[in-house]
Amino acid sequence: MSRGGHLNMGVAMALALSGCYSATGLGRARTLGQAHVEVGGQVELTTNSGRLNTQTSLPWAHVGGLVRVGVHDRVDLGARVSFAAIDGADSVSVWVDPKFQLVRSANATRGLDVALVTSVGWHQVRLGGTPWHLPQGAIAVLFGANFGPHQLILSGRGGYQAMIGTSMVTQHVGWGAVSVGGAFRVGRWDLVPELLLGWAPGVTFNAERMEEQRSGAGQAQIGFSFVHRW
């Protein structure tokens, strides 16, 4: 009984840290064009929600950097790195995100762009010593509506992650997410606020009582990235 309290706190921590790798920061639904480069930074706040019986929905802040290079008019290569740390717990994640243009509006200031991002990533969480490794893959379809130099971005995503750690059976988690965001051009800068809502339906949590076993975990992320474009 008393264990419930402590343990749920633990799950909240574990989730806040582990499920919640950085998923925002993919940028516009329009590839940069050959030889163009974007470099920038990113801040992201994550909370977990859903049916987890916890009082605490810890917001977890990641900060990171990202780079994108146009290797072809319709293909970008991108990479993101993000970190989170408090004294005694930290996480790091690395993504490689190639972006492929599926539909490209003839005019960059009007019409619709659609891009596909196939990300491969690795996320490591240390909650005080024992690290968990979370290799993962995700596919995102970005829809961008151009309004002059700005773009409204909607996305649908799906992904998979494994949770590997010492003295535990590897866990496999599938998740889906939708996001809404905007890319606002200011000079040579793109400012990109985003809201992403994700759901991992297959995750279960074990409680003292069977009927209280819960499944499904949600997460919400608010991201803000700023990239300089050459």
Place this chain on the structure above:
Amino acid sequence: MALGACAVPARDSGGFCAADRPTRPQGAPSPTWHRDVAPIVEAFCVRCHREGGLAGDSFESYLRVFAARESVARSVRARTMPPYLAAPCCARYRHSWGLSDEQIATVLDWVDAGAPEGSPMDRGARIEPPTAGLSRRDVSLSVTEPYAPTPPRGSTDDVRCFVLDWPGTARTFVTGLEIESADRSLLHHVIVASVSGEDADRVARLDRDEAGAGFSCNDGAGSLRGVTMLGGGLIGGDFPEGIGIAVEPRSKIILNIHYSTVAARPGAVDRPSVHFRTDANARPAEPLALTNPAWLIGDAMRVRAGDRDATFFYRYRPRVSTRGRTMFLRSVTPHMHTFGSRLTVRVLRANGERACVLEIPRWRFGWEQVYWLEESIRLDPDDELYLECHFDNSADNQPVPGAAPRDFTFGGNSQDMCAAFLSMTEAAR
């Protein structure tokens, strides 16, 4: 920062210390019942092993113990009797009611020598039974309605949670507690906890919704968040050195009592009370839960059917709780269910040394308790806590005898857990 962690944390190579049979000093005379064994049995066994006591067999005479000598030797050697599970080779605890290595050796040598009676004229000195007692009763709470333990079919165990109103109107500290039961022959073990906030209303509701005193805790009390463990075990007493555990106003006290009807008289009922010593200015103890949070997810802690020794361990540097301070461990409460077989908690120091906090060489469900360390154990900011649990999921160790083993994970009722709840203070003493 995180990249330093590429080294895979390994299982600690330290073994369990309680593996060897303890021996007596060379040349000690062969023990007899009257001189050596009776004082041990009277002090450590007859509390439960007497007519109308908790245990079935009475050990109130030489002949009774002689008749049971083989099984006495077995359970004393295994340290499952008295059911004080912590091994003394690991650390010393306050109010210990376990046998010392020397006492164990005496009983074993006595049985090996044919369990001689010796002369009643040559009586050994009485050993003071391990009781503690509360130095003051500041708050006393009683269950008002008598409760008749009613184990589920096919079982002799009934775990009941009683809900009592905490009378305090300001935050205070519990600095000791003691259980009083109408019928000690029923009482297997007790855990006392306080619940505050929303959860106080939840347990009050559970209590109201079920007829009779309290509510059934046979599957655990559910996932309560605002719960603080105050104490447990059958021998109560003051906490050491003015340490207190905070209790908020408008809290509920949960008395989680494991009744055993093995030796109960027909129609036996209980009306338990709990007495507290309190102090508004006590030295607060901070809680620290030790378990791998990942085990709570899915089947991360899967124990295969038939596995006789499934082992899980977790290393944890608790800086989130210690916030960079050097702390001192004061108490430890291990937690496993019926599949648990062994458990150890250690401190792995940054310099490679290790300190044993608790070792349970043979876990027996139902004898969970709080162990208060005789001497606190230093925990420096970069030291790790280490938890290792063993589970026996073989056909011989099923909760329902004869049932076929099946896989289980971390969880409630027919599954198991691996956790330890520690308390710590900023000062060593």
